[in-house]
Amino acid sequence: MLFEELAELTGQRNAIDGRIVEIVAEVDRDRLWAAAGARSVASLVAWKAGVTPARAETIATLAHRLDGFPLCHQGLREGRLSLDQVGTIAERAADGSDEHYAELAASATVTQLRFALKLAPKPKPEPRPEPEVEPEPDHTPEPAPAPQPSISKTSDEHSTTWRITLPALEAAKFDAALASHQDALITDWKRDHDTEAADGSGQHGSGQPGSGQRPPMPTTADAFLALVEASWDAETSRRPHGQHTTVVAHLDLDKPVAALHLGPLLSDADRRYLTCDATCEVWFERHGRPIGAGRTTRTVNRRLRRALEHRDRCCAVPGCGATHGLHAHHIRHWEDGGPTDLNNLVLVCPYHHRAHHRGLITITGPADQLVVTDGAGRALSSASLARTPTTPPPAAAPYKGPTGERADWWWYEPFQPQPPPSKN
Known part of the structure; x- marks a missing residue:
């Protein structure tokens, strides 16, 4: 009885x-996920259905390829196939293979389906048509493609090895930076050595008085570490997680418009977005003549940024969950009198930051009573749409599942894509 009930409930779930x-x-x-403030349809499914991102991706992929696999989807709607079975097919199967894999899925497990999809031949690129008249051979050698920047890392319990590949121009910048830092380190090293020789103290290097040991001359590795430390000690505005632009804006007191320095006019939304968490220099004008410059007071300093990260941890928009590249947003805009303090600041991802300043979502506060609404004014929450059902379960066949037998791949014939019809 338990197995029968399990099969019936599984069929209804399918x-x-x-x-x-x-x-x-x-x-x-209809791209309704964008109107709800989500960054993709998979993000909307993970948010509204309360499922993991991986399962949301499976549902989104199957929904995107729904027209190409009608038989597999029919088996899912009738309860004969599971979402994992049909989702695996939609993620990896070629076009035109619906009938083949719908028949196989009736008796195969998800693992067996994945293996069968690996056996399917990869589609071959279509041959290019040969030109009617062969061009004269060109003996000019083709330029070699520029290498793409890449960084690889190999670690063990004692050390870590980095391998960096850069194009010529970027490599020249990197070499110049290393050489500059190494020259500075060598200059300091020589100055300390001359001072030591002048006073005859012999107390340098290991930190032990009278040891007479000098530190070794700085190497390229020391210069690289100095370069990293110099970057790490930079201001917060130059960190990757913050706005790293200095915006120079001209604001006419007689007109509700602003313009970038030597640039175009800014809309209200663009002006608020650019100056929300940036080093901003505002020049006030009247009748087109500058009358004074504003102060760079809206920048979130390092200490306040750390407090924000400790409090918010991720994007404040419900259901987002982004943790990298977050912007510090003024709930009440700085130009409207909003202060740069913790209660008026909240962390949001770049996607939702732009969406807010474009009017797609609304963020109101203070921060401890934050309310986020979509374009229609509906409050967004992190809860899924699941609720107690009020309708009977759908009529579905009991789920029989795979046969459980060991697959003998010797007799399996993989799906062969049909060649395109000849144009002749």
Whole structure:
């Protein structure tokens, strides 16, 4: 009895997943996820359905390819196939393979489906048509493609090895920076050596009086560490997680407009976004003539930034969860009299920061009573849409599942993509 009930409930769950996929397909087609403040349809599913990002990606992928796999989706809606089975097919199968994998999924596990998809031949690129008239051979050698910047890391319990590949121009900048820091270190090293020789103290290097040991001459590795430390000690505004631009804006007191220095006019949304967490220099004008310069007071300093990160931990928009590249946003805009303090600041990701200044979402405070609404004025929350059902479960066949037998891949014939019809 327990197995029968399990099969019946699993079939109903599969049918419900099939309907969810259809709903997500409509949301994806009409781009309703953007209106809700989500950054993608998968993010919306993870938020509203309360599932993991990996499962949300599976649902979104199946919804995107729904028209290409009608038989597999029919099996899901009828309860005969599971979401993981059909999702695996939608993620990896080639076009035109719906019938083949719908039949295989009736008796194969998810693991067996993944292995079968690995056996399928990869599509070959279409051959290019040969030109009617062969061009004259060009003996000029083709320039070699520029190497792409890359960094690889290999570590063990004693040390770490970094391998850096840079194009010629970037490598020249890197070499110049290393040489500059190494020259500075060598200059300091020589000055300390001359001072030691002049006073005859012999107390340098190891820190032990009278040891007479000098520190070794600075190497390229020392210069690299100095370069890293110099970057680390930079101001917060030059960190990757903060706005690192200095915005020079001209604001006419007689007109509600602003313009970038030697640049175009700014809309209200663009002006508020650019100057929300940036080093901003505002020049006030009247009748087109400068009358004074504003102060750079809206910048979030390092100490306040750390307090924000400790309090918010991630993007403040419900359901987002982004933790990298966050911007410090003034809830009440600085130009409207909002102070640069903890109660008027909140961390938001760049996507939702732009969405707020474009009017797609609204963020109101103070920070301890933060309210985020979408474009229609509906409050967003981090809770999923799950609630107690009021309708009977869908009619679905009991889920029989795979046969459980060991697959003999010797007899399996992988799906062969059909060649395109000849144009002749």
